[in-house]
Structures are given as structure tokens and as C-alpha cells.
Amino acid sequence: MEFSKLIFEPTVDLKLPPVPVSFIEVVFSDVQKIDLDDPLCTSAPLPFGISPLIQSEVVSGRLLTRGDDVKETFELSLDIKEQFSYLPGDSVGVFPQNPLAEVNQLLKRLGLDEQKNAPIEITVKKGVKKKLPIYLPLVSTPKIILESVLEIRGILKKGFLRSLAEYTTEYKEKRRLLELSSIEGAAEYDKYILQQGLTLSDVLTEIPSCVPPLSLLLEHLPRLMPRAYSIASSPLSCGKRINIVFNLVVTPRGRMGVCSSWLKNKFEDVDDLSKKFEKMGVEDSSPTITSKTETVQFPNPHAYRCSSDLDWTRDRCRSLYRVH
Template identity: 30%
Template sequence: MQVTLENSKNTKSDTLPFSRTNPFQAKVLKNINLNGPGSSKETRHIELSLKGSGLSYNPGDALGIVPSNDPELVVALLKEMKWDEETIVTVGKQGETLSLKKALTDYFEITLLTKKILQGAAGFTDNEELQKLVLVENAAQLKEYCYGRDLLDMLRTFGPWKATAQDIVSLLRKMTPRLYSIASSISANPDEVHLTIGAVRYTAYDRDRKGVCSVLCAERVQEGDTLPVFVQANKHFHLPESQDKDIIMVGPGTGIAPFRSFIQERAVNKATGRTWLFFGDQHAASDFLYQSELEKYQHEGVLTKLDTAFSRDSAQKVYVQHKMLENSKELFSWLENGAYFYVCGDKEYMAKDVNEALINVIEKEGAMTREAAEAYLQDIQKQGRYQRDVY
């Protein structure tokens, strides 16, 4: 099945470099599930060809994918509103036109609701519930309603509608590209870019929900298909310029992605600096992403230390920050020796817990007060030795 978003001839791209506004159609070379049987997760390892694109990247950079919406969700919207999929609608500031089905599939964001969308929609219905929800004094309820719901929820809940398809799509935002940390080094994989993407699936408000881009990659993109991509540089997350610097990397789950690229790059460049990785997930048997690769690098000496935390394999949940505390003496000596410290992954909990663990390590091993430990960490950050890629 082809899920490309191709321009008929891609004429634009003959003259312009590939970018966010002019993505390259990258061919999918490999798309596999990294998780083993029995895992509650699905993490895709995707290899894409950059042949002929002129695109390049550095370890730490991200790849943007311009996704298309789930066809089943598009069909549900058309059915709910009894719209004709062939209706022509205007999109964008240039007055470009597309069929309604194509606009809902490729052009508009249909899985997110905003205050602005609901306020605009209130003009197309007499539904009292919606009129009340958009009142200034109900801002908190409005925000709560938007969280975890999509366009279909809104259309089902607040009808009947006095709106054309054009009226409704005019309320929507343009599809935003999804950014993923690159999981490969171009020196190790010329003309290729690799990604590590966790499929997002959950149930909310009596409906199954799917991450727009992650589930596109997990369910609908086959080897041989193409994906529209561009490279997004990340100036604040990169390897030390000097090959002899030690690096400490904390990347549980899909947070492993940029560190796979760091390790590959260091292997190619035969870096003399030591490399230490903290990786964590649920179960060692099914969720140890890139296990054989990492063990091979460890065996070859490219990866000096590998510490893992599998939270569901023991009675007490063990996470990466616990492994840091267990190794506090050595961790602090690496920092004192000028090591760079990197974190990638969940911003909400993991990155905060890792930051807290780091302060505890410095406080304990440096025999400092909490304030002094925080100042020490701030100083490392100023030197560019504490870098985070969190989302």
C-alpha cells in the first residue's frame, strides 16, 4: 500500500533544496518491530534512503516527517457529517484547492482540538452546551474538553451543524510535521537515516486513539513506500568536538535513538573518550531495544559501560535514575574528569527524576550542600556538558 504525499512531478524539488516546506520523498528500506513477543509496546526501527536528496545530518539532529491522517478516521468524519469526499475545498493562504478527502487526509490536523477551533465552531451551531463552554469564565473547562479529544468528538457532540465542509475545515490548522531524534550516524550509514519510533495507542472517551505519525509508521508504511522527510538541526544536542572526551548517556525507551547515533559515530571515528550508556524499559526479555548491537559495541570497547534498568522485572520498580545512584561514585568521577552528560526521552517524569538523581550524586560524592550541587550542575550546563533532548 502506498501512503505517499507526492507532488505530481515534484517539480518544486528539482530546483529547491529539500526542507520543511519542500520535503524529500524518502524510500523506506526497512521497517521492523524492535519489541519481542509479550511486550506491551511496539517500537519501530525504520531505515530510510536519502539517496539523491543532498540531505545530511549530525548525531543529535532530528528528522521531520510530514504524516497523513488515519484513513479510517477520515471516513468516520465524512460519514458523521454526510459530506461528499469529492467536494472541493480551499486550503492555505494561496487559495489552493483540494478534494475534501485529500484535505482531511493530507493537509489538516484532525486529531487535535484547540480553544480557537471550538470558539469558531460555536458560530455554526445552536448547541447550548458548546455556547456555554466557550464563555470566558469557562476557560478551564474548555481546556479540559480539548485535551485528548479530536475533531470527530466535537462534531458528534455539539451538532446539529449549520456549516458547510468549507466552514469546518477553515477552522483547522495545517498538519504539523512530527520530529524524531535520528538513530543513526551518516558516517556509518551513508545515504541513510534511521529512526526509533514508539507507536502511540490509547483509549479515551470510549474511542481508540492512535498517534498520527507513529501509527502511520507502525501500520501503514511498508518497505518500498516513501515518507516525506526533512532534516531539523539540533544545535543544543551534539557530541563533544573533541574525540577524547568521556560521554554519559541516559536514554530509556525510544530515548535510546540519538545515543545509537552517538555510539555509531564514535565507532567510525575511533574516539578515545569513554562511553557510558544507561538504558531502561519494562522487560529485559522483550523491551531491550538494540540489545545485540549494544552488546557488540560493548564487546568491541566502543561502549565502555552499559547499565540497564528493567522496571517490571523486579518487585521494586527500578529505573535509570536508580542505576545512576547505584553508580554514584564512578559517575561523579567521570563528571570531575570532564565528561559530558546527555539525557533523551520523557520530559514529564524521567528527565526530572534524572536531574534530581544527578544533583544527589554530586551532593553526596562531592560532599556538597544541595545549593552547591545545583551550582555545580549549572556550571556544567553553561560549559555545554549537560545536554537534554526531551519531549
Template identity: 30%
Template sequence: MASRVEQLLAKATSDCIPEEPRSPSVAPSLTYSEDSEDQDELQHREPPRRRRASTRLIAQSAADIQRITGESTQQLINRCCGGGCCMNSQKKKQGIEYERVPLPDNDAFRSLNLKIDEIPTVLTSITDLPEQTAFLEKPIRRVSTTPSPTDSGISLGNDANTNPDNSVTLEKSFENMALEELDTSIQPPSFVQPHPPYHVFPAKIHNTRELTRPGAEKRTFHFDIDVTDYPDEGGLDFKVGGAIGVSAPNDTAAVDDVLDLLSVPRFIRDKPVLLRTARGRWPTVWGDDKARELVTTRRDLLTWCSDIQSYPPTKPLLRILAEHANDPNEKKILMFLCSGEGQGVFCDFRTGPHMSLSQLLNAFPSAKPPLDLLLSVLQQLMPRFYSLSNDPHESFEVRDGKQHRLVEIAVSVHDTADWRQGCRTGVGSGFFERQARKYMALQRSGDKAPQVHIPMFKGLMANPLAKQFVTDGPMLLIGAGVGIAPFRGFVQRRLKSANCANKVWVLQGVRDSLVDELYSGEWGVHEDEVKRVVQSRRGEGQYVQEEVANQADLVWYIINSVDGRVFVCGSSKGMGEGVEEALIKVAMAKGNLEHDEAKNFWDLKKEVGQYIAETW
């Protein structure tokens, strides 16, 4: 039976002439035409006969796997623990003695959904205790006259860690080390520094607002960020369609919760301490792989350097918890998860919903490993990147008698199930939501210039769309959700010229335009002529990829025009794959191509920069 996209393609039109406000164009418009030349032919084509139901193979290719599971084969491979547990039976084996271990009686453990019945009394292939690479040593004085150097402190030689004769020398060198004078409540320590040669810049929020309305499935916030005082970086500037990096910290409450669970005394959490690493990049982001010595605090390391909620549990982490669990039953369960016999249970555990470090520590309350050993196995907290939603060359505002330069972004809040609060936010989106609500609360209290900051940097990475935006050819911009944000600044810039009104079109996918249409009325004077909003939860219920099929003539005109380009931005799951398949169907219908030929057509357009997809 023909797919929904194929049915919609049968309604596609040709030779539609747009009615632009100033200058005519031969390009088709975003309006649907009923009198296309090939409409009668398509309407009289007999529909394919439905096949009788029969036993059939439901998965014959990677595309079938993705359709059934909702994930690509690569995503499934990445989530696989590699232990071969899917090939092993979980039934009890003959000749092996088992015991029933009492399970921890707490909500956090129950939320892990571990399917543990009986555990073998003898475990094999237990994961080795991981090497400790981070060490927290003697306290350091706080007095400092100059900021600490970039990428921190002193690099050690090969035998500096083990040679006792070096202790006196190191002791003297430590006397000259001190905590840098930097407000780490608004920006990370300088050694984190993801963007040489400058540290992360604590930019002030100039204004913020919630773009979505009550009832929307996802909350989306808009931010005007003041970059007036951003350091000069040798001519490297913000650009339309570009992106900024943000070093989002872990939530303060979550950090305190972990420190409480590890029984780290409150009076030492913010005191200077010497951190020594044996190797690796941590706690820097993109620093060299080498040993380091630097002065920091326990709170800063857990706030800015280690991700405590975004990754699935690993065996090295569980092995550390097992080694330091005082309760014998908790130790047995954790060792079972680290063993060959527990491989199947661990695989289910690891490939389930991501859990926070706090959740694990609450589930096994007797496990209180040293903080520095834990830091040795936690994942690096990485920056997040956000596309600009404005033209940064034109965005200025006067406040307090001073002209402020602004960059604008939109951030959708990512919610994940949480055992204690029902749901929790992502590291980056949660940080932005907290900052937005803090700023708006200060405004409501009467503060006319709230001091709320975003630790950001520029120049290192840019949205791949940015370099392709500089063109005069016709363009079709396809996006859904917050993926539409990077198109806004470009369209605003283009629509300032009347003769460009017939050269850019936007297809915006939303669930319900009443609650989650982003930037309605903010695209420019010709917004009604160039933008079409497609709603999936209201009216006929249509997805943006289906409208791509409806606009087959427009797509075909643009991609075959001189310097014509098609942009796609948004979630890869659902929207991204759907749009790509719709584009293939368009090429099949309008170019009289077979499926593989149509796919190759778009692959070639990607290579020459006419088809640009930025999905995640």
C-alpha cells in the first residue's frame, strides 16, 4: 500500500506562479494549486491493489530496524555493552550454587528496575578496579595576586608522582600556588578553558522570555545575551546562522546532594585543594593529554568538570561503588553487575534510561568512595552548542545610555524521567531554564537590570548552515521545534530587501501553533508570504515532511535553480529521516528516478552544498 508521503506526492502541483508583493518570480509559491497540468493524470491513476495479509519478514534492512525500534543500527550498537549478553541464556546453570540476596529497601534502588533473582555464590570475570588518575592532596592557601595560568599549573615529569626525593621540591613549589581570583559561580575555572586563547566569558542576560505557552509539550526559552564586552578574538566574529558554545554547570543542588551522599564535610567543599592528575585531558576540555597539578576546590570540580547525570552507568563506576560498599548485600549486588554472570542484567541496566550519580548513590547508600577516585571514572562535562536565532550584525539595544550588542538563541528544555522528582532536565537546557526563571523573578521583584550570566564562548564551532547561508539563490528552509531558530536571523536579514522576498521559503513544523509556534510575527515584513506553519496536533494533523511532499514543485524548482539550496534543521528522529525520505520521493516523482537514483541525487546535492541537513 502506498505510504502517506506517496499519497501526498500524488497531489503535488507544477507551474504554480507566486504572487509576490513587489517583483514577480517564476518560482512556485507556498500556496497549493488545484489546476496543475499533471493533476488529472495523477488523479486518474489507479491505486495499487492491496496485498493480502500473510506472514512476512518485518525487518530486512537498517531502515526497517529504525522504523521498528526508533533507533538507527549505529545507535543500537553504541548502546550495546559489547559483552555478548544478548547471546547468553539467563537461565540457571547446572552445578553452580546460587543464593538469594536481600535487595536494598529504598525508592532509588527500586527505580533502577534491576531484574535480580538469585546470584551465583562464586562470580567470575569481575571487572578490575579502575586506575585512579585524579588525586586531591593537601589544602592550599587562598591568597592570590594574579590569576592562575591557562590550562593550569605545573606539568609533572614521568617519575614526579613516585619519587619520594621530589617531595621537598614539590612542597616548595606548592607554596607559590594559590586559588585564582575568579568568580566560579558565574564561569568555570580558567583551566577548563574549552576555547583557546580566551577563557569562557560570563555574558550577561540582557532579556529573556518563554516562547511556548502553557500546554506545550516542551518549554522553549528565548535569550538576548549581551556580548558588548566580549574579548576581541582576532577578527573572528559572530555570524548569521552561527553558533555559540556554553559551558553549562551542574545544578548546585545536585552537586550538594552528591557531596552529601559521599559524606564530604561542608566546611572543606569550597576550600582550595591541590588536584594532581596522572594523565589525560581532564579536568580541561580540549587540553593536552598530560599530567597536571593545579589548585581548585572540590565544588568547582564537581560543578564544572564532571558530568553527573548524562551518561549510563559503567562497570568501572559500579566496581568503585562495590569496593567501598560497607553493606555486604549491596557489595554482592554491585559485584554481580561487574561480573560475567551478571552481564545480561548489566546490559539491561546500562541500556535503560540514563540515571544520575545521585540516584546510584541513593540506591546503594553504604557505598561512599573517595571523591577523587570517583572523579577518575566520571565522564567529562562537555560544552553545549546553540545556534544563533538573529542577525548578530544588526542586533543592538540601548540601555542605561549605552549601546549593547546582542546575540539571540532559543533553548528547548529536555526532560528525563527522575526517580525522586518525576522528571529532571538536561544539564544545558536545565541550566538555561534556571537562569531564565531567576532573571524573570528578579525583574518581577523590581530589579531593572538583573545580573544573571551565561558562561559562553564563540569561534570554535559554527553551525554548518552558516557558511552556506551566504548566497543569492532561492532557498527552502525546513525545520521543526527549536530547529527553526537558526533560520530566523537569516530570513530577517534577507527580507530587508524586497527583491529577496521571492527567494526564500520556510516550512515550520509545530505540534500546536497556539502553544508552541516559535517566533510568530518576528520573521520580517513578508512573513505571511514566505512561511508556512504545519501543525501535527491540530486541524488535519500534518507533519512537516508531508508538507514537503505537498510542495514538490517548489522543492524541485529550488534544487534545480542556479545556487538553489534546501536546508533542514531539527531532530533527526522522526523529522529528519521523514524529510529526507520525502525529498527522495519528490525526486522520484519530478525527476522520474528510481529510489536509489533519487537518493544518489540528494547525496550529490549534499556534496556540492545545495542540500544541507543539520540534525541531532
């Protein structure tokens, strides 16, 4: 890749943005126990969310399409275990986890692979008049942060690239990061970051001497957000279960989508266990095989509603409708 190739002569003065003020401090903590079952800061509000965060369970799945000339399409059934009023056309947001291979790659690059499960405390540096983003937990671990809190494939803003240059020791590599964050390097930024979609892992691979601290990622990477999926089931027949249908997304760089690949893994977990129990002769009356996930209800963005000729009573429909 030509990403690391310098474009401007060293004598060219680049018009650079100021280095963003660092305001987050990460220290290893003496806390003995962290709730690994609830790694998300659940009190932080979610854009467009109209329900609290719900821990649901994937109870079954089906592969709907397969072939060289078609996208793989899956259907998952989620048991939400709570009262959940909805209509066809509404959607749920599914909280994924970042791909484990990419998480481990970043942990190793940050020098945290041997401390990935060590408790850390996240605070604002003394003397800095800023606040922590509300979605950041005060106590966590490096692995949880990279796996469940930050969007590690988030778009790299110029301010982040400018800050990364401060943690780069090799001259040409540092200069390249400065080019990308400069006014003169706008075309290069557009080509590699916006069009090709290079991620933090991609940039660190091309810039080996850059070793940023975890605190810098907390300051610049966005929050890992839920992905919206339309509900593909009826509230009248499925009770407290909802079905979603999704395609396996593949990015232009050949990566599988964060959420669709994570959901596929959920499907494979449930499907694999089901087949193993089937071979063992376990009856259908056995306990349900499940895989946990986090969901939140989203409103219907297009105000789609079912045809009035459906066999629902006026009162039933009225009780399910919501004002969006």
C-alpha cells in the first residue's frame, strides 16, 4: 500500500490543526471485581432509542439463502423476556462486539495484551476543564473498552491523526501523519480515510513506530453504537420473541461487517450446539440453547403501518400504536 509514502517535500510548511488537548487519564486499579456481564454504561442515553437496554437471548436461527451468486441471509429469533410492544416496520438496535482478532491486534500494539483483563480507572486529568463522555465506564478493562465500548473501525478524524503523530518516533512516518491531517493533504485524507475507509488498525500497521496510549483512543474514537434491524415477526403470534433478518455485510476492503459477522457467530453458536444435542439424542423438551445479546427498541423512521384490512381490532391496534 502507498499509504505511508510521503507526498510533499520536507521543506514544505504544512498548515496543521492544533494538537487536541489531552484530557483523559487511564490508570490501573486495585479494584478486585468488575461486572463482566454488564460491560456497557447502560445509563447513557442512546440516540433514537425508545426503550431501556434489554439483554435478550438468541434462541434459534435459520440460514435463508446461500450461494456463490447471492448474499448469505440469516434469520435469528431473540427472546426479550420483557413486555415489548411493536408493530411490523419497527426496528430494534443490536449492540455488537468488535471482532476479537482486531481487538487483540490493538491490545498487542498498545502493549496491553498481557494486561487486557486488568482493571483500569478512567478519569479526567487534573486541571483540565472537560468531562468524560457519558458512555465511558469509570472502571473497566482494556479488552472490554476495545471490544464493547469504542467503535474501533470509526472514521479517523484529522485531529486524531494529528494526535497520533505525537506518539510516532520515526520521522517519515510522523511526517506522513502530519500530511494527512494538514490542509495540503486534504486529497490524501479523502482518498485513504474517507474513500478507502482505513481504520486505526490499518494506519498503525502502516506506521509501525506509532504507539498511542489507550487514553488517546478514548478521547478520539466514537462510541460503539447499536445497529438497527427491522422486526420481521408479528407481535400477535410471537409473544416475547422477535425475529430479525440480516445479510452478511462485506466492506470494500474485504472485511465482514461488525454487527452482521457478530450475529452470524451467534447463529453458528446456537446452530452448532443444536446439532450436537441432536446427535446426542436430546429431545426438544430440553432447556433452550441460547446466546446472549443486548438490544434496544428504535422507533419506526418511515411511519410505516400495516394495512387497515388486517384482522386486528381497532382497540388492539390503538394499544400497540406509539407516537414517534
